Amino acid sequence: MEYRNWNQKDGTGRSISTSLLGYGCMRFPTLPDGSIDEVRAEKLLNTAREAGVNYFDTAFPYHGGASEPFVGRVIAKWPRESFYLATKLPVWNCKTLDEAKAIFEQQFQRLGVDYIDFYLLHSLHKARYDAAKEMGIVDWLWEQKAAGRIRSFGFSCHDNAAGFEHILRDQPWDFCQLQYNYLDTDDRAEEIAGDRGYALTEERNVPLIIMEPIKGGTLAQLPPDAAAPLRALDPAASAASWALRWVASHKNVKVVLSGMSAEDQLGDNLSTFGQFRPVTDAENAAIHQTADILRSHIRVGCTGCRYCMPCPMGVDIPDNFSIWNKLGMFGQKDAIRQQWTAHFPDAEKASHCVRCGKCEAVCPQHLPIRDSLAKLQTELDSL
Ligand code: SF4
Ligand code: SF4
Known part of the structure; x- marks a missing residue:
């Protein structure tokens, strides 16, 4: 040892x-x-x-x-x-x-x-x-x-x-x-x-x-x-x-x-x-x-800074992105499905986004947050 x-x-x-x-x-x-x-x-x-x-x-x-x-x-x-x-x-x-x-x-x-x-x-x-x-x-x-x-x-x-x-x-x-x-x-x-x-x-x-x-x-x-x-x-x-x-x-x-x-x-x-x-x-x-290859699979370049929070509709934007990025990087569909369906609070899911745009106005990464949320909800629901 x-x-x-x-x-x-x-x-x-x-x-x-x-x-x-x-x-x-x-x-x-x-x-x-x-x-x-x-x-x-x-x-x-x-x-x-x-x-x-x-x-x-x-x-x-x-x-x-x-x-x-x-x-x-x-x-x-x-x-x-x-x-x-x-x-x-x-x-x-x-x-x-x-x-x-x-x-x-x-x-x-x-x-x-x-x-x-x-x-x-x-x-x-x-x-x-x-x-x-x-x-x-x-x-x-x-x-x-x-x-x-x-x-x-x-x-x-x-x-x-x-x-x-x-x-x-x-x-x-x-x-x-x-x-x-x-x-x-x-x-x-x-x-x-x-x-x-x-x-x-x-x-x-x-x-x-x-x-x-x-x-x-x-x-x-x-x-x-x-x-x-x-x-x-x-x-x-x-x-x-x-x-x-x-x-x-x-x-x-x-x-x-x-x-x-x-x-x-x-x-x-x-x-x-x-x-x-x-x-x-x-x-x-x-x-x-290896790390660079994993990062190249990231779906959206969210750093988790949370400047976009709180969302008026209760969407936890960085947490939604985090789980989507994990799917992109590692695959591991069963584990992600379990996390999305059993552990991720429904009230914080992307589906509640009403596209008001408040988050995109403050995101330092200039991410297309609204479109990304729509895509991730569809992809994670289909696992
Ligand atoms: S665009 Fe959607 S996620 Fe962003 S603040 Fe508005 S409701 Fe929340
Ligand atoms: S402001 Fe942008 S980079 Fe920061 S957590 Fe929100 S979406 Fe991610």
């Missing part, structure tokens, strides 16, 4: 050394009723740990609140100093500092531990961070660090580079967590800090944990033309391994989280990080070629 040393101590005076592959505890295998398949999931965790994975990342809301208690039952069987435990405060659920304190205490109960190695404010954007700070949650968590209840304090972020920079520069964070992969490099998008976000972590010397390195699994199943440059270099390597190696080759990346839900994914990831090879220049060029 590949490890990364941090220029930080862990609270007992030892240097922090994390496995480059971290286990994301949000996508465990499930039973038909949707609950965690605990027998299988525990085996996966044990296999990962035996192979050297020492970073386990859960959060209060994962698996509808069941991840923390389950992880707590598993880690109770392991020596406490043999692994790092990360969890996160759902700041959107906290209207007062007292509510945050109550959730924090509940997390210790659920996890059955008396300290948490890596504690994060979960899923921040600028407004959410400012509100948490205003409530005193940030100061109070630094006090928890001083008291030894948490050992490293950081945050995960879903904002663009400007929002991320605002949060990053505001505190002497021990670490931070970002979505970063070879397709999410554009920092103009609504929720992506991209290359600029990564560069900021280097500049500020704040160690970085990576989430969504495979973009929720989409980079694990590439269409044939996008996969071709990678296959030409190594026909046996999985698409996921290229995405993981690309992000893990960045020098400030300390952990790459993967939410492994099956034995074959775990096996593939363990082999990627068991004999880790940073990407070479030729491999990097091939990965960029």
Whole structure:
């Protein structure tokens, strides 16, 4: 297993050394009723740990609140100093500092531990961070660090580079967590800090944990033309391994989280990080070629900036475009159909557009929003 040393101590005076592959505890295998398949999931965790994975990342809301208690039952069987435990405060659920304190205490109960190695404010954007700070949650968590209840304090972020920079520069964070992969490099998008976000972590010397390195699994199943440059270099390597190696080759990346839900994914990831090879220049060029091919399939060049929102008819314009672009880039019709029919709110669909033109007047990309919405509604409905 590949490890990364941090220029930080862990609270007992030892240097922090994390496995480059971290286990994301949000996508465990499930039973038909949707609950965690605990027998299988525990085996996966044990296999990962035996192979050297020492970073386990859960959060209060994962698996509808069941991840923390389950992880707590598993880690109770392991020596406490043999692994790092990360969890996160759902700041959107906290209207007062007292509510945050109550959730924090509940997390210790659920996890059955008396300290948490890596504690994060979960899923921040600028407004959410400012509100948490205003409530005193940030100061109070630094006090928890001083008291030894948490050992490293950081945050995960879903904002663009400007929002991320605002949060990053505001505190002497021990670490931070970002979505970063070879397709999410554009920092103009609504929720992506991209290359600029990564560069900021280097500049500020704040160690970085990576989430969504495979973009929720989409980079694990590439269409044939996008996969071709990678296959030409190594026909046996999985698409996921290229995405993981690309992000893990960045020098400030300390952990790459993967939410492994099956034995074959775990096996593939363990082999990627068991004999880790940073990407070479030729491999990097091939990965960029793959990204360019994927981007060439984009149906509409929406950056997700949301300047066009709100639409008076309730249409979520960037979300409609995002799902349409995903169809263009990856195919994966079954998954997109499921997302469109079962998860995308009907009230926000393109069909409600009355062609008033308000959105097109402000779109910095000058996109033909009205015509594109009409086309996407027809195409997604016909899947
Ligand atoms: S043109 Fe359609 S999508 Fe744009 S603001 Fe008007 S109703 Fe909303
Ligand atoms: S449609 Fe234009 S304004 Fe709206 S999110 Fe996309 S790029 Fe931004």
